[in-house]
Amino acid sequence: MNASHPGPGHVPGRAAVLGAGPIGCATAGYLALQGMEVSIFDLSPEAVSAISASGIIRLEGVIQGQAPIRAATTDIARVLEGARLVISAVPASAHKALARALAPFIQDGALLLIQPGQTLSAVTFLHTAMHHGMRAGITAVETLNTLFTGRLASPGRVQVYAVKNSVWYAALPASRTAAAGALLERLFPSLSPLPSILQVSLHNFNAILHPPITLLNAGSIDGGEDFLFYVQGGTPHIMQVVEDLDGERMEILRALGIPGFPLTQWFHEAYGVQESDYHAAVAATAPYATIKGPRSLQTRLLLEDIPTGLVPYCSIARALGVPVPTMNATVRLCSSLYRRDFFATGRTLRALDLGGLDGPALLQKLGPDSTELPWA
Amino acid sequence: MGLKIGMIGAGNLGQAMAAHLALEGHEVSIYNRTKARVDEINERGGILIEGVLQGLAPMHLATSDISQVVPGRDMLIVTVPASSHRAIAQLSAHYLEDGQAVVLHPGHTFGAIDFFAALEQKGVDRDITFAEIQTSLLTSRLTGPARVNVSAIKNALPISVFPADHGFGRVEMLFQVYPSSIRAPDVLKTGLDNLNATVHPPVTLLNLGQIDRAEKFLYYWEGFTPAVSRLVEAVDRERVALARALGVEPITIQEFFSTAYETKGEALWEKVRSNTAYSEITAPTTVNTRLIYEDLPTGLVPYASLGQELGVPTPNCRALIQIANEIFRRDFWKGARTMRNLGLSGLGPEGIINFVHTGKRP
Numbered sequence: 231m232n233a234s235h236p237g238p239g240h241v242p243g244r245a246a247v248l249g250a251g252p253i254g255c256a257t258a259g260y261l262a263l264q265g266m267e268v269s270i271f272d273l274s275p276e277a278v279s280a281i282s283a284s285g286i287i288r289l290e291g292v293i294q295g296q297a298p299i300r301a302a303t304t305d306i307a308r309v310l311e312g313a314r315l316v317i318s319a320v321p322a323s324a325h326k327a328l329a330r331a332l333a334p335f336i337q338d339g340a341l342l343l344i345q346p347g348q349t350l351s352a353v354t355f356l357h358t359a360m361h362h363g364m365r366a367g368i369t370a371v372e373t374l375n376t377l378f379t380g381r382l383a384s385p386g387r388v389q390v391y392a393v394k395n396s397v398w399y400a401a402l403p404a405s406r407t408a409a410a411g412a413l414l415e416r417l418f419p420s421l422s423p424l425p426s427i428l429q430v431s432l433h434n435f436n437a438i439l440h441p442p443i444t445l446l447n448a449g450s451i452d453g454g455e456d457f458l459f460y461v462q463g464g465t466p467h468i469m470q471v472v473e474d475l476d477g478e479r480m481e482i483l484r485a486l487g488i489p490g491f492p493l494t495q496w497f498h499e500a501y502g503v504q505e506s507d508y509h510a511a512v513a514a515t516a517p518y519a520t521i522k523g524p525r526s527l528q529t530r531l532l533l534e535d536i537p538t539g540l541v542p543y544c545s546i547a548r549a550l551g552v553p554v555p556t557m558n559a560t561v562r563l564c565s566s567l568y569r570r571d572f573f574a575t576g577r578t579l580r581a582l583d584l585g586g587l588d589g590p591a592l593l594q595k596l597g598p599d600s601t602e603l604p605w606a
Numbered sequence: 607m608g609l610k611i612g613m614i615g616a617g618n619l620g621q622a623m624a625a626h627l628a629l630e631g632h633e634v635s636i637y638n639r640t641k642a643r644v645d646e647i648n649e650r651g652g653i654l655i656e657g658v659l660q661g662l663a664p665m666h667l668a669t670s671d672i673s674q675v676v677p678g679r680d681m682l683i684v685t686v687p688a689s690s691h692r693a694i695a696q697l698s699a700h701y702l703e704d705g706q707a708v709v710l711h712p713g714h715t716f717g718a719i720d721f722f723a724a725l726e727q728k729g730v731d732r733d734i735t736f737a738e739i740q741t742s743l744l745t746s747r748l749t750g751p752a753r754v755n756v757s758a759i760k761n762a763l764p765i766s767v768f769p770a771d772h773g774f775g776r777v778e779m780l781f782q783v784y785p786s787s788i789r790a791p792d793v794l795k796t797g798l799d800n801l802n803a804t805v806h807p808p809v810t811l812l813n814l815g816q817i818d819r820a821e822k823f824l825y826y827w828e829g830f831t832p833a834v835s836r837l838v839e840a841v842d843r844e845r846v847a848l849a850r851a852l853g854v855e856p857i858t859i860q861e862f863f864s865t866a867y868e869t870k871g872e873a874l875w876e877k878v879r880s881n882t883a884y885s886e887i888t889a890p891t892t893v894n895t896r897l898i899y900e901d902l903p904t905g906l907v908p909y910a911s912l913g914q915e916l917g918v919p920t921p922n923c924r925a926l927i928q929i930a931n932e933i934f935r936r937d938f939w940k941g942a943r944t945m946r947n948l949g950l951s952g953l954g955p956e957g958i959i960n961f962v963h964t965g966k967r968p
Binding site: 443445449463563 | 812813819829837893921924926929932933935
């Protein structure tokens with residue numbers, strides 16, 4: 231372990247990490263160094279074969295060590311065997327497929343931590359798994375961001391750039407957050423609880439920031455031009471659209487009576503940015519200075535952030551009767567850009583069998599006082 | 607015998623057409639709001655026209671006083687941006703006379719009805735034939751004081767009149783000077799074939815980043831990418847559905863590019879990017895461009911508003927207007943050519959069709 235990130239100590243038990251990209255490998259290695267017995271799963275044989283052969287994940291960067299791995303395999307049943315902690319480390323667009331795959335095998339009483347999450351990821355995971363034969367009673371915990379940032383140096387070797395200093399989480403139902411936290415916060419001191427998954431889900435800033443910048447630079451991206459995504463792509467006029475989207479998000483929170491804060495405050499807390507003007511804030515965010523725009527429109531900045539970010543925002547707003555014209559317009563234009571209907575394929579309350587709810591019903595099922603699963 | 611013409615607007619197009627008609631033997635007076643332009647014409651003693659048309663064309667009068675060019679004229683030709691048609695109607699309302707023709711060049715969507723509705727609001731009821739030319743007849747640009755270069759006279763442009771029952775009698779001169787022009791059945795045809803509205807707003811907004819950064823790029827050849835094309839086609843399908851709901855058989859954007867220009871390829875973006883007429887058209891270097899400020903209130907907004915009136919869905923038109931409202935911090939619906947502002951609310955498709963033919967409200 232790196233001295234600046236002392237481990238919280240020995241934690242017994244089995245963990246399963248699903249997804250062997252940089253985040254999955256960093257998470258698996260980190261957990262193994264905490265003393266857990268860790269297995270890792272990926273759909274792709276190439277992603278797991280090196281780990282399987284050596285039996286270790288090598289961590290470099292801000293966390294260092296050789297982490298023993300019990301199994302690295304494409305067989306999800308084997309990875310989930312006896313695992314009381316299960317961690318999803320795949321992009322949100324793969325959540326449904328992963329939930330289908332784990333449904334028959336996840337162990338009763340397991341704790342499922344979804345990182346990264348996007349909006350309504352705990353609901354999506356449970357809904358899909360239960361529709362595909364999950365008998366086990368599990369607790370799903372959602373986050374928005376990843377616990378680590380890093381990159382794969384080679385298969386089984388991950389360069390960890392940073393351990394995030396604050397990642398929010400909440401369990402579904404909310405009454406289980408405290409029990410989940412007892413284990414999770416011991417493992418990951420950076421996790422901090424919020425009263426409900428609605429509060430976590432409605433602070434998905436990717437959904438506010440990525441779609442307008444990508445959409446209003448679509449010509450450049452589709453033309454394969456190089457530009458700095460935030461510094462050049464977030465022009466003053468485009469950041470006005472971001473500001474309006476953020477204002478609509480705040481209106482949704484207000485209608486639910488859930489405390490919330492604007493994107494600019496997040497810039498302040500995460501990156502020490504002082505500016506309250508949206509354009510000035512993006513320009514002053516140091517880690518954004520070198521981030522490039524995507525080279526094609528086959529990018530998660532729309533293909534993931536629309537269906538798992540703006541679409542659930544629009545759907546929740548609709549249930550509450552909150553007008554979100556800019557969110558709706560953004561989803562509509564992106565649908566035409568790709569010739570697919572994101573309102574039909576994305577995470578709507580209706581698709582999650584929660585259609586027809588009003589504000590109080592939504593709060594009762596997903597809010598801070600929820601005590602059972604929303605479909606109970 | 608020549609006609610007495612009042613040309614409203616002395617920009618590229620106004621000066622080019624004023625000079626052309628004067629050379630054809632008509633008595634042309636020209637009005638411009640900014641006096642400097644007028645002074646230049648008076649100093650030169652006319653307008654010097656070059657390119658495919660040549661000569662020094664004398665003006666009967668050049669003035670910044672609109673009351674001097676409206677009364678006593680057979681035909682007024684309005685060449686100001688379409689978003690100013692209403693303002694011109696209000697300025698000229700009390701000088702208009704029975705028997706005149708008012709030509710909107712170009713009309714965009716429902717320019718004649720907008721002009722007519724503005725006169726109604728002023729309580730002015732005159733026997734006027736309005737005409738709309740679908741796009742500009744001349745490709746022109748000012749090259750100096752009272753000096754204009756015309757690089758092309760366009761062929762086969764549709765012209766419509768309002769009320770359609772008036773027929774083309776008062777605007778026959780246009781067909782003599784521009785003989786390839788086509789007589790369109792009514793202003794619904796020319797208004798709903800306004801392709802600027804389906805092309806300019808999506809291409810401009812999806813390239814807004816580059817425009818806001820003042821980067822130089824070829825508006826069509828570089829800005830019209832395959833993804834941009836998909837949005838343009840989605841907007842165009844909404845326009846086509848609106849036209850059909852009013853009994854108009856529109857030209858589709860695909861047909862337009864196949865017939866108006868020599869192009870290659872099957873996909874729309876291939877046609878646009880092989881059109882040599884677009885090879886030098888650069889993008890604006892500021893977001894404050896007519897491609898938004900003119901094409902929204904006089905194109906996309908009337909489309910979206912008509913859709914609401916007829917129950918035809920126009921989600922892409924509406925979404926573009928919404929995003930533009932955020933970007934420009936203004937409400938493009940306000941003061942625009944909505945069915946309400948045009949006095950078309952509640953008429954229904956048959957009422958609208960009847961109105962554009964008779965000029966009479968039910």
